[in-house]
Amino acid sequence: MNPLRGMLLAASDSPWLRAQAERRRLVRRAVTRFMPGESLDDALAAAKALAAQRLGTILTHLGENVRDAAEARAVADHYLEVVRRIRDGALDAEVSVKLTQLGLDLGEVVAIENLARVADCARTLPGRLWIDMESSAYVDRTFGVLRAVRDRHPRLGVALQAYLYRSAADLETLIASGTSVRIVKGAYREPASVAMPRKADVDDNFFRLCVRLLAEDARGRGAWLTAGTHDSALIARIAAAADAAGVPRDAYEFAMLYGIQRLEQARLAAAGHRCRVLVSYGSYWFPWYMRRLAERPANVLFVLRGVFGH
């Protein structure tokens, strides 16, 4: 792993750095490049603006590793409000949750109970309800919660990380149950024993996983591909493979993060592809923002000045 990427991912776990960053105006300003604001209203306004460009949205309230049961329950309550606001606004918006924010560290039962409440409510929307994939220590438990809640929501989907060696096998299980899958490269600090260290291998695996999801038998079972990447070369390869196999452009979609590759997002929509933008909001942005920096360390100097400067 690139040493700077490793450092940034290590920093993402530091409560001290988080406290420092949250206090600095310069850092907060830098963060706005990746999120429209901290409130749900900010996120919904962004979703409306994106809809005008024929871009759908995925909304996520930032937070992870919640270790207080009442707080985890409050997160689920918040998502019920999000679903209500999406429905009232007739927005083409989906929701994505992190299970550790819904209490997974307190036990699977807590996360299942909270996710089930969100699922019961979100099934009234036409779109999908997504589960983010967190670090490798959570993968089995994430699938356990998914299995427990699957019957509550017909379009419950999960992210799958192309950097993990295990993902090709996991994908077969997900396809067999007709699950929606968001393929992503993977954003956490993982040892080489579980995650491919070479970017070229991750990119190839990403492509293979997407092609597998586009196959007729996978689609026939109800599985769905959302390719979550900003990698234009990979996007072009996936679109070409889908066209060559005769897969209609509305039978899969691309997804990107708010503020990244805006031109590519617009280009895809104009070319008749489905494209969603994941809009994050909330005050707990530090670990999430550090992962974004680790993906592209170009802005790091500017941000460090904001953290340590006077």
Ligand code: FDA
């Ligand atoms: P790559 O890192 O190769 O970047 C390709 C190009 O995109 C770069 O050259 C650059 O131009 C641009 N780019 C990428 N990241 C950028 C950044 N931060 N700032 C500026 N430009 C950037 N991860 C995870 O572990 N679990 C999850 O549930 C999710 N969910 C998720 C949803 C969606 C919709 C997306 C787009 C991503 C995720 N991720 C994720 C994050 C994912 O694992 C990965 O870390 C990032 O998408 C970066 O990888 P790329 O595929 O963009 O390719």
